Amino acid sequence: MLNLNLKLKLKLILLPSPFPLFSKVATFNKTPLRILSLTTDFSPRNSSTTTMSINLRTHVFAGNPLHFKSHKNIDSLSPSSAFEALTARILGNSQPSPTPLNFKVLPFRNGKALASSAAGSGDSPPIWNLGWIGLDDLRGILGSSGAQLSAESLVYLGSEDDVVYWAIDVSSSEAVEFGARELSFVEVRTLMVASDWRDSQAMGNLAVAGHAKALLEWHNTSRFCGHCGAKAVPMEAGRRKQCSNDSCKKRIYPRVDPVAIMLVIDRENDRALLAKRSKFVPRLWTCLSGFTEAGESLEEAVRRETWEETGIEVGEVVYHSSQPWPVGPNSMPCQLMVGFFAYAKSFEIKVDREELEDAQWYSKEEVRKALTFDEYKQAQRSAAAKVEQMCKGVGKNQSLAADFNVGTQLNPMFVPGPFAIAHHLISSWAFADQNVVNGVGSNSKQPVSSI
Numbered sequence: 300m301l302n303l304n305l306k307l308k309l310k311l312i313l314l315p316s317p318f319p320l321f322s323k324v325a326t327f328n329k330t331p332l333r334i335l336s337l338t339t340d341f342s343p344r345n346s347s348t349t350t351m352s353i354n355l356r357t358h359v360f361a362g363n364p365l366h367f368k369s370h371k372n373i374d375s376l377s378p379s380s381a382f383e384a385l386t387a388r389i390l391g392n393s394q395p396s397p398t399p400l401n402f403k404v405l406p407f408r409n410g411k412a413l414a415s416s417a418a419g420s421g422d423s424p425p426i427w428n429l430g431w432i433g434l435d436d437l438r439g440i441l442g443s444s445g446a447q448l449s450a451e452s453l454v455y456l457g458s459e460d461d462v463v464y465w466a467i468d469v470s471s472s473e474a475v476e477f478g479a480r481e482l483s484f485v486e487v488r489t490l491m492v493a494s495d496w497r498d499s500q501a502m503g504n505l506a507v508a509g510h511a512k513a514l515l516e517w518h519n520t521s522r523f524c525g526h527c528g529a530k531a532v533p534m535e536a537g538r539r540k541q542c543s544n545d546s547c548k549k550r551i552y553p554r555v556d557p558v559a560i561m562l563v564i565d566r567e568n569d570r571a572l573l574a575k576r577s578k579f580v581p582r583l584w585t586c587l588s589g590f591t592e593a594g595e596s597l598e599e600a601v602r603r604e605t606w607e608e609t610g611i612e613v614g615e616v617v618y619h620s621s622q623p624w625p626v627g628p629n630s631m632p633c634q635l636m637v638g639f640f641a642y643a644k645s646f647e648i649k650v651d652r653e654e655l656e657d658a659q660w661y662s663k664e665e666v667r668k669a670l671t672f673d674e675y676k677q678a679q680r681s682a683a684a685k686v687e688q689m690c691k692g693v694g695k696n697q698s699l700a701a702d703f704n705v706g707t708q709l710n711p712m713f714v715p716g717p718f719a720i721a722h723h724l725i726s727s728w729a730f731a732d733q734n735v736v737n738g739v740g741s742n743s744k745q746p747v748s749s750i
């Protein structure tokens with residue numbers, strides 16, 4: 300069992316962000332186990348309806364378009380040979396290559412990704428993009444000799460046709476200039492909130508940025524071998540590490556921390572259990588969640604966490620979907636949120652006040668009201684405006700738009716936005732009986748796999 304204080308801290312940090320995005324109702328695809336494409340399908344806008352159904356095919360931070368491409372191309376260009384080609388080009392001793400390669404590099408500084416921003420059409424909010432740089436800019440960052448170029452700070456992200464994509468950590472470089480271009484280092488979480496959820500390119504960019512951030516932070520937190528204490532050196536262009544001690548040579552792989560996140564359901568009375576975690580976001584109600592402990596299955600973690608936090612016994616546990624979550628604390632480069640429906644066997648709530656502010660049963664009607672709220676769109680607009688201001692170099696003494704602008708409408712409760720798996724667990728339960736996906740009837744029901 301983890302130390303209680305530590306555990307409490309971890310839970311507060313992994314809480315899905317309260318800043319929701321643009322969509323009023325989301326319905327999760329009914330087949331969570333199949334390979335999901337990046338495409339999102341959306342119902343036509345219909346001003347006569349008060350809700351908009353969205354059929355999400357993949358969670359935010361999943362569906363990385365470069366992963367898909369890399370797997371196809373893995374035979375033609377290994378990460379190691381791509382790194383050798385990049386090093387040669389930086390140092391100017393490039394050998395003629397059968398396939399000319401182009402390099403795109405995404406710089407990060409202190410966990411923030413380089414981003415640009417462009418005006419949206421009409422009254423749409425600005426649209427951010429990843430701030431890819433080319434070899435000339437990279438040489439500028441590294442110095443003319445390229446002496447600082449090391450696999451320590453550079454990780455391979457994937458390749459597509461003749462372009463190889465990299466991320467570089469420039470936290471230790473002094474001021475980084477990119478000429479007249481309007482670029483700024485922005486928190487990935489802010490980019491997440493600023494994204495229009497209907498924009499598949501933005502979703503792809505978020506997945507790339509999330510993967511890069513997770514890898515770079517993992518490199519930062521795994522500098523030494525945990526077995527013998529010798530230096531751990533990057534291998535395969537940063538995709539793994541290895542102990543430099545010849546008598547040890549331990550292989551070290553990127554760390555993923557599994558978190559069980561569950562919507563606890565009272566099937567008989569058609570209610571769901573929602574928890575209020577933080578007094579700092581007083582109206583936010585969300586799913587229970589917690590880290591899986593060593594020697595424990597995910598289903599056991601669902602039952603244990605629910606019991607510890609609310610005193611409720613869980614029987615059947617049904618898998619829903621999972622989401623990489625690279626925007627937690629630096630010490631946890633990538634959490635994997637594994638989502639479940641958890642069916643309650645007992646119903647009396649005894650809140651553990653060290654873990655939660657409160658927990659209550661809510662009817663479907665109450666939950667639907669929390670899901671059809673304009674704050675999602677408003678939060679996206681203000682975050683997109685903030686990214687634009689940062690890219691335009693708003694002075695330090697000028698205030699940026701807040702990430703979270705509650706506006707004037709104050710619903711008594713709201714749930715995390717569509718970028719968080721909690722949103723989809725809650726909305727797919729709340730709208731399961733409506734059979735509406737993409738504006739047409741659907742046989743979409745709760746997942747059938749049962750444990």
Ligand SMILES: [Zn+2]
Nearest residue numbers: 524527542547
């Ligand atoms: Zn070692």
